[in-house]
Amino acid sequence: MMNATPEFKRVYVWELPVRFTHWINVVAIMVLIGTGIIIGNPPAIMSGSEASYSYWFGTVRYIHFLTAYIFTFNLLARLYWAFVGNKYASWRMLLPFSKKSMKKAKHVFKVDVFLRNDKELDLTNIAVGHNPVAGASYLVLFLLCFVQILTGFALYSTNATWFFPKMFGWVLGVFGDEFTIRSFHHAVTWLMVVFTLVHIYLVFYHDWLEGRGEVSSMFGGYKFVRKERLIEKAEEKGITLEETEAELVADE
Numbered sequence: 001m002m003n004a005t006p007e008f009k010r011v012y013v014w015e016l017p018v019r020f021t022h023w024i025n026v027v028a029i030m031v032l033i034g035t036g037i038i039i040g041n042p043p044a045i046m047s048g049s050e051a052s053y054s055y056w057f058g059t060v061r062y063i064h065f066l067t068a069y070i071f072t073f074n075l076l077a078r079l080y081w082a083f084v085g086n087k088y089a090s091w092r093m094l095l096p097f098s099k100k101s102m103k104k105a106k107h108v109f110k111v112d113v114f115l116r117n118d119k120e121l122d123l124t125n126i127a128v129g130h131n132p133v134a135g136a137s138y139l140v141l142f143l144l145c146f147v148q149i150l151t152g153f154a155l156y157s158t159n160a161t162w163f164f165p166k167m168f169g170w171v172l173g174v175f176g177d178e179f180t181i182r183s184f185h186h187a188v189t190w191l192m193v194v195f196t197l198v199h200i201y202l203v204f205y206h207d208w209l210e211g212r213g214e215v216s217s218m219f220g221g222y223k224f225v226r227k228e229r230l231i232e233k234a235e236e237k238g239i240t241l242e243e244t245e246a247e248l249v250a251d252e
Contacts, residue, residue, distance in 0.1 A: 008224040013088045013129055014217055021078040022218060028071040029196065032148075033189060035064035040186055065156060069164075072149050075142075088129035094139040096132030105132040111209070112202060128225060134202075141195055144188055151175075151185040 014022075038060050082091040096105065108131050130138065153164070154171035155178060175181045207214035212224045 008212070010222050011128060011225050012221055013223045014221045015081075015085055015089060016221065017077070017081045018085065018089045019218055019221060021074050021081070024070065024074045025078075028067050028074060029192065031067045032064060032071060033193060035060050035067070036186075036189055039064060040182075068149075068152055068156075071145075072153075075145055075149070079142075093130045093135045094142070096130075096135045101132040101135075105136075108133040112205070128223060137195070137199075141192070144192055144195070147188050148185065148192070151181050151188070154181055155185065 038057075042057055079091075081089055082094075087093075096102075104127065112133070127134075150168060150171050153168035154175075156165040157167075157169040157172070158178065160166055171181065172178065175184065203214055213220075213222065217223045
């Protein structure tokens with residue numbers, strides 16, 4: 001006898017500003033990494049033509065700097081939305097240090113790292129928004145992004161004419177010299193590459209494991225929650241199923 005197909009309820013999780021800044025970030029990081037690798041280790045192109053006709057390296061640097069501005073202001077926009085957006089976009093999701101979150105974090109490590117499934121399905125362990133480990137990792141990512149902004153604009157400040165990059169000149173004094181800043185900037189870039197690869201893997205893994213629209217939610221904004229989860233939540237809080245559904249979508 002086949003088991004009945006679980007019933008799901010659609011929940012609006014990722015608001016438009018969250019999705020928009022996410023995809024801007026994706027494109028910006030890809031462009032910055034690509035152009036940054038070329039700037040850090042430019043290929044030797046032998047040409048007998050006039051140098052002014054082969055200004056490709058200057059174009060690469062221009063694209064890198066322009067994308068850096070986009071990346072910076074996009075990050076500031078996302079930070080702003082962390083204070084005015086719904087509960088799934090909130091900055092509180094980046095600080096999952098409650099006792100309940102620690103319990104869920106253990107479950108995430110059990111599933112993601114040790115690939116061990118629960119003997120009995122506990123729906124409360126499945127996060128609607130970010131799970132605690134993801135939230136903490138995004139906090140680290142935000143910090144890495146700010147480090148890249150500080151070190152990147154510090155390097156740019158030495159020959160910039162606009163006031164904005166020059167505001168980061170003090171970073172040179174902190175690190176001591178340009179070589180140290182450049183090395184640090186380069187190392188953090190590779191940390192972000194590793195983070196990106198792990199992030200992509202886990203998103204698709206959870207989409208396959210839970211089947212709740214993990215990937216599509218970053219396009220349409222909606223995830224799916226098992227009805228049993230809503231019933232458990234309603235019983236736990238002593239409220240009706242309708243009130244529980246309303247609580248989940250209250251920030252839509």
